[in-house]
Amino acid sequence: MKPLALILFALIFIQPHNTSETVLAKMHAKYAGKWMKSFSFTQTTETYFNDSLIKTATWYEHIVYPDKFRIDFGDKTSGNAAIFTPDSVYSFRGGKLQNTFSNDDDLTFILGGMYFHPLDSVKxxxxxxxxxxxxxxxxxSVYVIGADSTNEAANQFWVDRHKLVVVKFLNYSHGEKEEGIFYNHKQFGNSWSETACDFYINDALVQKEIYRNCKANAVIDLKIFNPHKFVQVQ
Incomplete structure (x- = not known):
């Protein structure tokens, strides 16, 4: 076989080798500049202990990408809320600040915030x-970024091969295995969101979430994300 024929054979039949970086590049090319800018929804939150449901609550959640996130717990007029900034979480009760602690939540970034940063910054x-x-x-069915095998105890997230959205994550950063599974995805314009998710700690179910009244790209008053001046959500 002549050298030119070998080159043509390679171009036609040898597929590019996927890596974490090439998959992130695919995701970024598909959604950067097209992802919804905001997302609001009402969430039914079920809390579990020893595989038994112990509590059901309603949460109201608002996100403005890439990094503004707020949860109001129960009645929106109660003033019970958590406001997430890039480095801190501010916990309010009755509209009064109760606690402030470090923000170690990476889901806002993984589930949409990444598309508002340049690819090099994402990496x-x-x-x-x-x-x-x-x-x-x-x-x-999935690409797995962060682990070389299914059973490896390493921080990782799983990406649907077709939609290129995250469907699962595993995190071992705090001395325990934390797992989140995201499903029942619905399309909102050029974006997707899970509308149900399950969370496990050390393989024990701790929380189930179901979204409803989902709204993408609605105008959200940015003042609700200001932890230094509490504002009620309307």
Missing amino acids: AIFGRLGYNLGKFHEND
């Missing part, structure tokens, strides 16, 4: 969050 942020982009594997 750097994942590194800071403890995801090793040098590790990767895949199967017929």
Whole structure:
């Protein structure tokens, strides 16, 4: 076979090798500049202990990407809320600040915030969050970023091969196994959101969430995300 024929054969039949970085590039190319700018929904939250449902509550959640997030617990007029900033979480009761603690939530970034940063910054942020982009594997349904095998105890997230959205994450950063599974995805313009998710700690179910009244790209008053001046959500 002549050298030119060999080159043509390689171009036609040899597929590019996927890696964590190439998958992130695919996701970024598909959604950057197109992802919804805001998302609001009402959430039914079920809390579990020893596989038994112990509490059901209603939460009202508002997100403005890339990093503004607020949850109001129960009656929106109660003033019971949590406001997430890039580095801190502010907990309010009755509209009064009760506690402030470090924000270690990476889901707002993973589930949409990443598309509001340049790709190089996305890779750097994942590194800071403890995801090793040098590790990767895949199967017929998902790409797995951050782990070389299914059973590896490493921070990782799973990406649907077709929609290129996150459907699962595993995090081992705090001395325990935290797992989130995201499903019942619905499309909102050029974006997707899970409308149900389950969370586990050390393989025990701790929380189930179901979304309703989902609204993408609604105008949200940014004052509700100001932790220094509490504003009621309307």
